[in-house]
Amino acid sequence: MTEALARGWLVAWIAWSAVPVGSLVLILVHAVTGGRWGETLAPALRPAAALVPLAALAFLGVALGLPADYPWASGGGHAKPDVLRLYLNPALFLLRAAVTLAGWSFLALLVLRGRPGKLAAGLGLAFYGLTISLVSVDWILSVEPGFTSSAFAAEIALHQILAGLAFAAVASPKGLDARRARDLAGLLLATLLGVLYMGLMSYIVAWYGDLPPKAAWYLKRGDGAWAGVLAAAFVAGGALPFGMLLFSAVRASPATLRVVGLLVLVGLALHAAWFVLPAYGAGAGPAAALGLACLAGFGIASALLLRRLGRRASGRLRHA
Numbered sequence: 001m002t003e004a005l006a007r008g009w010l011v012a013w014i015a016w017s018a019v020p021v022g023s024l025v026l027i028l029v030h031a032v033t034g035g036r037w038g039e040t041l042a043p044a045l046r047p048a049a050a051l052v053p054l055a056a057l058a059f060l061g062v063a064l065g066l067p068a069d070y071p072w073a074s075g076g077g078h079a080k081p082d083v084l085r086l087y088l089n090p091a092l093f094l095l096r097a098a099v100t101l102a103g104w105s106f107l108a109l110l111v112l113r114g115r116p117g118k119l120a121a122g123l124g125l126a127f128y129g130l131t132i133s134l135v136s137v138d139w140i141l142s143v144e145p146g147f148t149s150s151a152f153a154a155e156i157a158l159h160q161i162l163a164g165l166a167f168a169a170v171a172s173p174k175g176l177d178a179r180r181a182r183d184l185a186g187l188l189l190a191t192l193l194g195v196l197y198m199g200l201m202s203y204i205v206a207w208y209g210d211l212p213p214k215a216a217w218y219l220k221r222g223d224g225a226w227a228g229v230l231a232a233a234f235v236a237g238g239a240l241p242f243g244m245l246l247f248s249a250v251r252a253s254p255a256t257l258r259v260v261g262l263l264v265l266v267g268l269a270l271h272a273a274w275f276v277l278p279a280y281g282a283g284a285g286p287a288a289a290l291g292l293a294c295l296a297g298f299g300i301a302s303a304l305l306l307r308r309l310g311r312r313a314s315g316r317l318r319h320a
Contacts, residue, residue: 006065007280008290013062014139015272016298017055019265021104022164023048025128025157027111031121037187040180044171045164047306052108054305056101058298062139063097066090070142088145093138100131132157143279147217149206155198162191163268169261178252185251188260189242196238221278229274237267269295 001009023045030038038045067074073090107124110116116124136156141147149155165188172184206214221230241260250256273291277284 001061001065001068003065003068003283004286005290005294006061006068007277007283007287008292009061009065009294010069010139011273011276011287011291012294012298013055013058014276015269016295016302017058018160018163018268018272019167019302020048020051020055020108020164022160022162023167024052024104024108024111024164025125025161026164026168028107028116028121028124028128031116032118032125036180037183040176040183041165041168041172043173044168046112047309048164048167048171049108049111050309051302051305053105054302056105059097059101063094066093072142072145083145088138088142093142096131096134096138100135103127103131129157132160140275143276144217146213148213149202151198151202151205155195155202158191158195158198159268159271162188162195162264165191166261166264166268169257170265172254172257174254176254181254181257182251185245185257185260188257188264189245192238192242192245192264196242221274223278226274226278229270233267233270233274235267236263237265237271241267 026041027038027045027049030041062069070093072084072088073093107127110120110124133153136153137148140156141149141152165184169184169188172181176184203218206218220226241263244250244256244260250260273288277288277291280287
């Protein structure tokens, strides 16, 4: 696997896997809280959550490209020796990823068998909270080990939940009534505000602290074309959806919510690229092009698998 392909695969995997993982988290939350919204979104969320084992399998591409993706994996970078020895090394990185993805896959299979009980769902959410705190740093921030953020895991968790909601909006049934559409719109709006708040506050805290590693991380991502990528991510995934959701006619229309969901997914994909690709300097361009191709491939594979799952479910209903 070439460097550009490995890096493109990583970005595409981060962007694409947010949908099944976020869908799984939403199902677990509904199992604990209940509510009409979960029943409304279940036809979209359950098939999406079924893709979590596929996401775990696709992580093999990240594992194969480890030296190209992460400088510390090949002896480079600026991580401290103790960090490399005790935490940030290929063996422990892959172990944490394996435990995380195996656990998430188990939860997805549990969800597919029926609605989990409150205890199982609560334990599943606790496991998710613990593991996302580790792997969000491993998979994204460790491309540049000098930068740290205590809020980053929460930001990525919100990204995944928002991705699940956006997919539910895109895949919502045509017969969705206005009241249920407004439920989905309200969840989208609240989660979108959470994502925007976390991103802004992380920047403000870094700016106020004025620490060189954090300043360097943001300066690299605010230079040249990356400022344009961030602006596009903000407009497509934040400002436009937020503005549209302020109108009651948009919130009550499943067709318009599909547009909102699509915009959010585009914005999240751009944001994932903005997180990772600037670390690669001149190699970011080829990685971005191959990442787009990988993302398209993931999307096509997901659509084919979801169609097959839908046909199988329809066949079971006919024979029931």
